[in-house]
Each structure stands twice: as C-alpha cells, then as structure tokens.
Amino acid sequence: MNRLNRGFGLIEMLIALALSLVVVLGVAQVFIAAKNTYVSQNAAANMQEDARFVLSKMIQEIRMVGMFGCLGTIIDASAGASFTASQITPISWDNANLKLTLVTADVGAGGGTPTWTVVSDCRNTAMAYSNVQAPATGQLAFPIRRLIYSLKNGQLTMGSGIGTPTQAVLVDNVSKFDVSFGLAASATDTAASSYSPNPSDPARIRSVRLTLTLRDPNSRVRDQTFNVVAALRNRLP
Template sequence: MITHTKGFGLVEIMLALLISLVMSLALAQVFTTAKSTNLSQNASASLQEDARFVLAKMVREIRLAGMFGCLGRVQDSSVGGRFSDAFNTPVQWDARQKSLTVMTAPVGADSPWHEWIVHTDCLTLATAWSRGHAPSLQAGEIALPVQRHVYRLNEQRHELTLDGQPLLSNIRAFSVLFGVADSASEPGIARYTHQPDPARIRSVRLTLTLFDPADRTQEQTFNLVAAVRNRLG
C-alpha cells in the first residue's frame, strides 16, 4: 500500500529561502540608501549653516568698513599713528596669507572691545585715539569705536580663524575679490580684482569652500557680495 505525504520538498524549501534572501537584501539596500541619503542631506545642511553664519558675520563688518565718523578727514592722535593705515585701507586682502583685514565699527551696541575711538562733533573736528588713551568727550562730541578684525585661512588645519582664534573648521578654500569702479568718483562697479585702489572699492565678493570630513557629501562653494558703504562707497 502506497502512502502519499504532504509537505515541501528540498527544492521548494531552497527556492523559498533564496527568494527570502533576495527580498532581505533588497530591503537592506533600501534602508542603507535611505540612511546614506539622510546623512548626506544633514551634512550638506550643516555645511550651508556654517557658511551662512561666517559669511553673514563678514558681511555685517564689511558693510561698516570705513565708518570713521561724519567727516572726510580724521586727525590721527593714535599710538604710533596706526590709525592712518586703517583710515587709508579699511579693507585689505592678502592672497599669499589668505587673510582678510577689516577696519569696522563694532557690530552691536553692547560690544565692549575696540582698537581705536574717534571723537567728533560732525562739524569741524574728528580725532582718532588708541583705546585707553582718549580724553573725555567735549560738549557736542560723540565717540565712534573702531575695530580691526583679521580673518585668515590656516590651510594646514583647514581652519578659518578670526583674530588668531578658531572660527570654523573644514575649510578647503577662502578667497576675496573687490568690485571696483573706473574712478573714485563713479559709483558703479566696472570689474573685480584682487589688488584694488581703496578709493575705488564698491563691494567685496567672498568665496568660501567647505567640505565634510566624513565625506558624506560633496564639497560646497558659497559666494556672497557685500556692498561697502560709508566713506568708500
């Protein structure tokens, strides 16, 4: 008497296992891709946020570059006559050192630090003094503090510093171009250059390239143009 048994054969079991394995690998690939995409997007957003923070800070200071009072002439009574250099070249770019120097008014009314201070009545007198050497304000005078900030790229450490202190890491490149007019009296920008005549500067173009140290996203380059106001513009 022949008895028929019900169940799966070896071939069927192996085929089912193969199908399950293929589906598991497909699901794993989907999850891996989704995770990689999420990490890439987060890394990209982080680079954008870092660049936005640094460039916004630079732009605020560049817009106030050359804010040395109400008058076109300022008597230099600072120690060593160093204020004159700041007055003549409020924005400087050193391509070899990868450094940007900005002579600017403090951003924010509560900023306690400054390198020079200008006393002026906005009518006839304006005098620059070094910090700690200025006399008391006379009647009708106002005090305008002036700061000196230096942004420099440390290429070995891929780090942007501000006045010698680390500001932002993972910087691949940092460069500056100046939008200049054809003459000191013209307001429009004729071209961009690395070596401008300070009297012809109308804007500053900042370029910053950031990278992700974990290589989760591609390098990103950010550009921002800041109009120079006050005495230069």
C-alpha cells in the same frame, strides 16, 4: 499516503528561503541608502550653516568698512598714530598669505574692546583714541575695530587689534578662501564693472566678493563652494 496531506518539499523550502533572502536584502539596501542620504544631507546642511554664519558676519563688517564717524576730518590721538594708517587702507587682501584685513565700525555692543574709538560732536571736532574712550556730554563715540581674517591649516580664523593679533578659529575644514574686489571704471562711477584681487586704487572699490569652500572630513559629501558679494556703504579714500 494521501497527496493532499504532504508538506513542503526541500526544493520548495529552498525557493522560499531564497525569495525571503532577496526581500530582506532589498529592504536592507533601501534602509542603507536612506541612511546614507540622511547622513550626507545632514553633513551638507552643517557645512551650509557654517558658511552662512561666517559669510553673514563678514558681509556685515564689510558694509561698515570706512565708517569712521560723522565727520570726515579726524584728529589722531591714538597710540603711535595707528588710526591714521588704518584710514589710508581700511580694507586689503593678502593673496599670498590668504589674509583679509578690515577696518570697520563695530556693529552693536557685543564686539568686545574696540581697537579705536572716535569721539565727535558731529559738528566741529572728531578725535580717535586707542581702545575704549567715553564721550563727553554732547559727544558721540564710534567704536572702530581692525579685523584680520586668515586661512591656515584648513581653519578660517579671525583676530582683532593692532599688529598681528591672536586668532580665534571660526570654522574648520576650509579648503579655499578667496577675496576679490568689484571695481568701478573710475573713482566717480557708482557701479562695479570688473573684479580684481589687488586693486591699485582703493577709491574705485565698490563691492567685495567672498569665496569660501568647505570640505567634509569624512567624505560623506562633495566640497561645497559658497559665493557672496557685499557692497561697500562708504567710499574709500
């Protein structure tokens, strides 16, 4: 038989199959790695989006803490004189129960029913009423809400109202929620010089630092911690 007409031998076929298998395995490995990278990046992006939504909302509300209208003196006409107590402590953090309470001016018209409404002519009188109160001619209405954020069973929830309001879930898979307050050296200083979770003098609070840690329930990405600082626009009593 002519040597030039011979086909591939068994050894050559085995070598070719082995090389093809190596190439296929390499391509599959690259594909799997690319897919895992996409899945982990997508999970991280979802966590960042959840954190951005919650923290931006809380920052907006923290900045409006202590804003009770255009006059400093307000007559409390609310049920049970509940508004007076809210003025004394418009922001507080319960570290044992992981609960943040805010008394803040409602931002925009989409906040739902306010806890109180301060009606004022911005010159002589201001009165606080429970729920919604329509202003008379020449008056302005300032909706005020009492908000409670809390962490329980891996869920960050929020409720609005007096007492212990019903909580709605804002975000799941939360492993840590922490709050600390930036304190000035004295009630007259403007800049925060230290942080504390339980300040003894609310008049020294200048900012609020929020820490939120989210986890991926499918362990596709490591826990991600987000920190933001919100400055108070209104001095607390």
